[in-house]
Amino acid sequence: MRRTKEDSEQTREDILNASVRIFSEKGVSQATLDEIAKAANVTRGAIYWHFENKFQIFEALHDRLHQPFVSMILQDLEKDHPEPLQQLRDLWISLLLELDEDEQKKQALTLFVIKSDYSGELAKYKDMHCSSKNESMKLFQRYFEKAKKMGKLPENADPEVLTQAVYCFMKGILFEYLNDQEGFDLKNRAPALINLFFKCFDQ
Amino acid sequence: MRRTKEDSEQTREDILNASVRIFSEKGVSQATLDEIAKAANVTRGAIYWHFENKFQIFEALHDRLHQPFVSMILQDLEKDHPEPLQQLRDLWISLLLELDEDEQKKQALTLFVIKSDYSGELAKYKDMHCSSKNESMKLFQRYFEKAKKMGKLPENADPEVLTQAVYCFMKGILFEYLNDQEGFDLKNRAPALINLFFKCFDQ
DNA sequence: CTACAAACATACACGCATGTATGTATATTG
DNA sequence: CAATATACATACATGCGTGTATGTTTGTAG
Numbered sequence A, B: 001m002r003r004t005k006e007d008s009e010q011t012r013e014d015i016l017n018a019s020v021r022i023f024s025e026k027g028v029s030q031a032t033l034d035e036i037a038k039a040a041n042v043t044r045g046a047i048y049w050h051f052e053n054k055f056q057i058f059e060a061l062h063d064r065l066h067q068p069f070v071s072m073i074l075q076d077l078e079k080d081h082p083e084p085l086q087q088l089r090d091l092w093i094s095l096l097l098e099l100d101e102d103e104q105k106k107q108a109l110t111l112f113v114i115k116s117d118y119s120g121e122l123a124k125y126k127d128m129h130c131s132s133k134n135e136s137m138k139l140f141q142r143y144f145e146k147a148k149k150m151g152k153l154p155e156n157a158d159p160e161v162l163t164q165a166v167y168c169f170m171k172g173i174l175f176e177y178l179n180d181q182e183g184f185d186l187k188n189r190a191p192a193l194i195n196l197f198f199k200c201f202d203q
Numbered sequence C: 001c002t003a004c005a006a007a008c009a010t011a012c013a014c015g016c017a018t019g020t021a022t023g024t025a026t027a028t029t030g
Numbered sequence D: 001c002a003a004t005a006t007a008c009a010t011a012c013a014t015g016c017g018t019g020t021a022t023g024t025t026t027g028t029a030g
Helices: A005-026 A033-039 A044-050 A054-078 A084-100 A103-114 A120-149 A159-179 A186-201 B005-026 B033-039 B044-050 B054-078 B084-100 B103-114 B120-149 B159-179 B186-201
Strands: none
Touching: A005 A033, A005 A044, A005 A054, A005 A103, A033 A044, A054 A084, A054 A103, A054 A120, A084 A103, A084 A120, A084 A159, A084 A186, A103 A159, A120 A159, A159 A186, A159 B159, A159 B186, A186 B159, A186 B186, B005 B033, B005 B044, B005 B054, B005 B103, B033 B044, B054 B084, B054 B103, B054 B120, B084 B103, B084 B120, B084 B159, B084 B186, B103 B159, B120 B159, B159 B186
């Protein structure tokens, strides 16, 4: 059953897509390669052909999902918005609203925000996760630095602290929403929550 | 090796204490009963005598840790503070600062905030977790309801939204801190972060 | 003082997930 | 058109964690 090169690439994608689903449903450590194989309509043989083990899949998924996010933020930072804080606020609101309607993204975020605790078997990937977290935090910090340079923030405001605050808030929202999607009316609450938070910069 | 009743209760406690450690280090699903047994200086036989299985330990831990938290908040709510928002703010700051120096509490919170994703084997306990979450959120909401009755909040402020906002923020802080304790200088940042957030109510 | 049962420790059987070894069909290359 | 490597599927061996069955000691009730 030798397949062509495109076929092969397709099965690789199938495996990755199935992995996101299974990982986000059961958690990485509870997910089994056989489940993933069945969800991707292949056998474990195919998985072991494309990946060394379960954690290589995890790593591949991380790359596939982190990079688009970073480049999207970078693109947003290119724009010379007159109100960087407002820009960041709107970015987050639209991100949350898009998330609410994108099952794929929800699964991916569920996987990396909730279902992977980077302990035990996943411990080796903690550094990877931390550094990509720091990478995106640095990007968010640039919004605040812009705002400060434009005099939109008080002199004593520390962009690093503000970034950490926003990051924690967003992480909390994502966490609560992804943990109980029925109990969290994101579509209606997201603007209210974000707007409320960004009020603390308006003084 | 029949032990007295107090001995028995002690081993039960030993098992629970060891479980918090192992669970918070490896995650519930990756923790094995043999590890727990060794950490508690007993055998798996002792564990199976006191508990049905791993998840019964988890349940027992949840009870042991949730109830003191609730009663602590209830006690704080008894006080008739003239500024409920300030009271809530100070409560959170002191909770975070205490946490920073209490290894036991850190382990417990790590377990329930990060290491248990309530999927797969833990799915049955999701309801339990959600209802105890809602219970504590209702308690936090009472601070805002108090404040509103006292005219400390604008007429159109929705205590439920405000509660959700604070809860998400705190969850995010806890999550980030527990995930990378070295990278999060909680002792110095906690007051700054909390104070910043509570500013959005001062208008 | 002697049953009996509590409080474990030890031993065993089972299933399940992993990794690897092997088989196989087919695209591709010379 | 043969030879080879690719892209898997299948089969097998292994280990590990769980649950349970059984053994053992000792506090305790009568």
